[in-house]
Amino acid sequence: MGAISSRMLWFRGRRAPEEQGAARNEEAVAAGGAAVRQEEREEPQLPATPRGRKRRNNRGGPLAKTPRRERARDRSRSLYEALFLRGEGSDIQIRALGEEWSLHRVYLCQSGYFASMFSGAWRETNMNTIEIQMPDENIDREALNEVLGSLYHEAIVIHPSRVIAILATASMLQLDDLIQQCGDIMKDTVSTQTVCNYYYSAENYGLKNIKAICLQWLLDNLMTHTSEELLLDVNLDLMKEIIASSELFVMEVEMDVYSILKKWMFLQLQPTWRGTRRSLLPDANLWFANYRRESEGTPFLETEQGRAFIPVFQKLRLAYIICDLPSAHIIDQDALIPATWLTPVYKEQWLTLLLAEQTRELGPMNVLVSDVQGNSMRCGGQVRRDEQCTWKWTGFNFGWDLVVCYVNRRIIFRRSALRKSCGLGVSLLWQRKVAFRLRLVSLDRAGRAVFRKETEYQILSLRKDQELEVVNLQNQDLIFPIYLACNFLYLAPESSSAQRGGTL
Structure with missing residues (x-):
């Protein structure tokens, strides 16, 4: 400590x-108990004075x-x-x-x-x-x-x-x-x-x-204030519970969860590692690369040392990692995850992409919390100071190009259109629906929440360039930085073959 x-x-x-029927303790116990009883008696009260105050008997000297x-x-x-x-x-x-x-x-x-x-x-x-x-x-x-x-x-x-x-x-x-x-x-x-x-x-x-x-x-x-000491202390069962939770504050996207797991697994395997925070990920990459060469290219999770970590990596939401090209390249290059895990995800995600782009599927019409809890995309950001800022989460988001704005203590979602310079993947359909929840938290130096606010799961329906105020913080006593986390479900489970396959 x-x-x-x-x-x-x-x-x-x-x-x-006191034990009933038991003999008294030795004289010291009896005397001690008697002293307690005698001193705990109420002092005698004399009649009240004409002014309504009670007089005290001063007998007993200074002890009184x-x-x-x-x-x-x-x-x-x-x-x-x-x-x-x-x-x-x-x-x-x-x-x-x-x-x-x-x-x-x-x-x-x-x-x-x-x-x-x-x-x-x-x-x-x-x-x-x-x-x-x-x-x-x-x-x-x-x-x-x-x-x-x-x-x-x-x-x-x-x-x-x-x-x-x-x-x-x-x-x-x-x-x-x-x-x-x-x-x-x-x-x-x-x-x-x-x-x-x-x-x-x-x-x-x-x-x-x-x-x-x-x-x-x-x-x-875990992801807002990552430290090597904390990663070393988290055991396998606890990490599995954390990674599986939709309550995890993810910074920035699901790929960052994979990066955290890679560093955590390295520290579990090399608990005597000493280095700077900046060098942890490069050192982990180098260690796994050397191990891959020694094991002749076998995916790490299929090796003897790696099998113990399978239950944790199975909680990754891989479908939201491979939607981003640089992230997909890193997953392929690291070769930690077996191809037998990835191939079905690529197939199902491709079918989901086609469903979103080539049908009139608008997205979820109703919100079932169980669907969003286990299948949602997790992403987040940080508002460092009380000043205007804007960001968006990259990758193919099923026909959405959503821009998040913090302005005048309000969180605003805006759906961009092709005429704005906001990247690719914007659907030409006039309307899309998405199920989402937004959570905000401020943390003190010990990491304890001093401010927390969240929305219910709800359906967001925006036309192109339309804006929606999601949270208003104007009357809140805020402490910066504020961490923001979102859960998104772009397609209803009953419509998505990917989710029927259990990959989301």
């Missing part, structure tokens, strides 16, 4: 329950002037030192990780783990010394000591660098409040350095909301 200094206090709001919260804190500290640190009145010893703690059953029963152990027909129920084997490598002696101590203390300080170890220990001991507090810390400290470890820990310990937060962070940041 490095320089991260955030911390969270975990406050305990209840005292340890001490705020109630400070007295409770001092009381808690004294009990912690006497019972946990010095083990006074201990009635059970806990051994684990080469250490021994002298503790008290009445306090340990706050833990679901120990409560079940002491109340059931377990071998350890009546034992005075219990040795615990740690089933989780994330649990260390320091974390176990802190969590056991939290049963005696009013508050526990949890640093983000220790949150996973505390979470693992709290999960084993079944301390739900502490688990929740660990989740709160993780939520507030997600960053490039922590996101993957938090994701894996949330998955292991059942924190579904933290897992979702981390996944959303990765969908927002």
Whole structure:
């Protein structure tokens, strides 16, 4: 975690329950409990003065002037030192990780783990010394000591660098409040350095909301703030989930997803690589080229080392990569992807092209979210400053040449015509329809979203040179840069042979 200094206090709001029918602990425990009960009594209230104020009895000297919260804190500290640190009145010893703690059953029963152990027909129920084997490598002696101590203390300080170890220990001991507090810390400290470890820990310990937060962070940041450290931390299963998602913020087009995967795969294979960010892609290209020569031209994903990455590369939307000539050349030159994958995509995409250009097919008439989620073209851009800018996504877009404009805090789509100098692939049909969704996000330095806005999936119908205001941000408190991502579906699935073939 490095320089991260955030911390969270975990406050305990209840005292340890007393075991019914059990003998009292040693005199130190009994005395400590009596002291707590005596001091927690309400001070006697005298009748109100004529002005409506209550007089206080000043008997008790300077201690009476001490705020109630400070007295409770001092009381808690004294009990912690006497019972946990010095083990006074201990009635059970806990051994684990080469250490021994002298503790008290009445306090340990706050833990679901120990409560079940002491109340059931377990071998350890009546034992005075219990040795615990740690089933989780994330649990260390320091974390176990802190969590056991939290049963005696009013508050526990949890640093983000220790949150996973505390979470693992709290999960084993079944301390739900502490688990929740660990989740709160993780939520507030997600960053490039922590996101993957938090994701894996949330998955292991059942924190579904933290897992979702981390996944959303990765969908927002993987391509907008790519770093070698982050790519190295993402494992195969997680990368597969990210690449498959239509929520991924793609910069600029689907080909950039392929480039990210190529760098990620190289780092997974060469985790000791050291170099600059600018040199990562050239070094990856060189490594794969040398490997291709040594394997006599076998596509990398068909080699022994490459087969493990097949499930991830299968999530690429290849149909939107081969629609661009330079991208198609790179795919062919890299020879990472087998020809048996590409040939059906080329065929189906050619038939889709003919369908768009030689029929009266106007595009989707209704929006089914499931169709757009899995089959849409993903593309994006960045508005660096609050000033006018314009761009378009190149490649054959099924009869559309769509220009995106940011002007006066509005996002505008414009369909260009042949008389404008906007490239090739403009259909001569007077009207086209496309299903789309637009998403906007601003991120802070830690990659957390500070502004998010999105449209619903909808049908866009534009004639040539017609404009449509898609989003108006004039009353929004914006932080630049703003990242923009679009999902487009140009032809309805029931009309497209390419989509019937499952290639889109």
